[in-house]
Amino acid sequence: MGRDITKCHPELQVLAARLIEKCRKKGLIVKLGECYRTVEEQNRLYALGRTEKGNIVTYAKGTDYDSMHQWGIAFDIIRNDGKEAYNNSDGWFNKAGKIGKDIGLEWGGDWTKPVDLPHFQLKYWGSTPAGLKKLYKTPDNFKKTWKDVFIAKKEEYEVVETGYININGRTIKIDKIVKDGRNFINLRGLENAGFTVGYNSSTKVPSLDNKTEDIDISANGNISRIKAINIKGNNYVQIRELAKVLGDIEVGYTDGTVILNKTERY
Ligand SMILES: [Zn+2]
Incomplete structure (x- = not known):
């Protein structure tokens, strides 16, 4: 049965x-x-x-x-x-x-x-x-x-994994997905780490969406477009793109951990 x-x-x-x-x-x-x-x-x-x-x-x-x-x-x-x-x-x-x-x-x-x-x-x-x-x-x-x-082709299916990100010396757990060899991290996870990031998503997809698409992100009062993957209403963005938008973030990698350093507090 x-x-x-x-x-x-x-x-x-x-x-x-x-x-x-x-x-x-x-x-x-x-x-x-x-x-x-x-x-x-x-x-x-x-x-x-x-x-x-x-x-x-x-x-x-x-x-x-x-x-x-x-x-x-x-x-x-x-x-x-x-x-x-x-x-x-x-x-x-x-x-x-x-x-x-x-x-x-x-x-x-x-x-x-x-x-x-x-x-x-x-x-x-x-x-x-x-x-x-x-x-x-x-x-x-x-x-x-x-x-x-929506389930795309099986092989393109994105899997959310746990990753670690080091922000200003503090390591936090963050949800991430790997697409085309690039790390996309959950934007909301960054908010938990003390970043003040506001974003306006046009993609309130309640289920899984395999495509990357542009979203508006409001960072420090400036609105920019970056690529995001939306899974269960969470936007996953690429760290380097986010860093570019924020302007004052340095991105590095050590031992598989992504390092973000704010060059100034805001
Ligand atoms: Zn069971």
């Missing part, structure tokens, strides 16, 4: 395919397990170890929409290399989990109650369905938004 990835969110389908491919290259043969679950399917799982015989396998009740699987944004994997499906004696699931995180998925192996080694999910709405419930009430309402999700 529930093993049809094509019933899941379009972005999850792409990431599932990518996870399988990347794992295969590292010698990990992955098979998809549970993907999308209906209310009835989730209720049946919830009954195990409670009203039905068996071990407890989930804390999520179907009628409460408490499983991310019911929202179509989660899948589980099993190993398909001849060993027992959930054998982790060699850290197989940890290796797959690391690869999943690298391509932008949230991994259940990072959770504590319970640890869920085979589980991956999209991370835009938080770890639990609380945010989705608030926004959409039901999975059916949420699914109506999927038709607006």
Whole structure:
């Protein structure tokens, strides 16, 4: 039951395919397990170890929409290399989990109650369905938004990664994507680092957009145009372009960390 990835969110389908491919290259043969679950399917799982015989396998009740699987944004994997499906004696699931995180998925192996080694999910709405419930009430309402999700050619798909940026001696974590060998960083992350950057985006795309396009950015009162990639309403801009606009920023790289130095405070 529930093993049809094509019933899941379009972005999850792409990431599932990518996870399988990347794992295969590292010698990990992955098979998809549970993907999308209906209310009835989730209720049946919830009954195990409670009203039905068996071990407890989930804390999520179907009628409460408490499983991310019911929202179509989660899948589980099993190993398909001849060993027992959930054998982790060699850290197989940890290796797959690391690869999943690298391509932008949230991994259940990072959770504590319970640890869920085979589980991956999209991370835009938080770890639990609380945010989705608030926004959409039901999975059916949420699914109506999927038709607006634009997925370009699979290979051009942008993955948000964690990067580090050093600003005036202080290292901060920042979301970034790499496109055509160039780093694009999340503009909002820079605001958190104490920059006063205002911008006026004409691209309020609520889903993934693979194209770069010009946005207006207001820096120190001057409006300039720079290239940006918009993902989930966040603009990702290229550091060098931003530095040019700000004027008083030096950009450097050390040990894979981008160094920004303000030459004066404002
Ligand atoms: Zn799961």
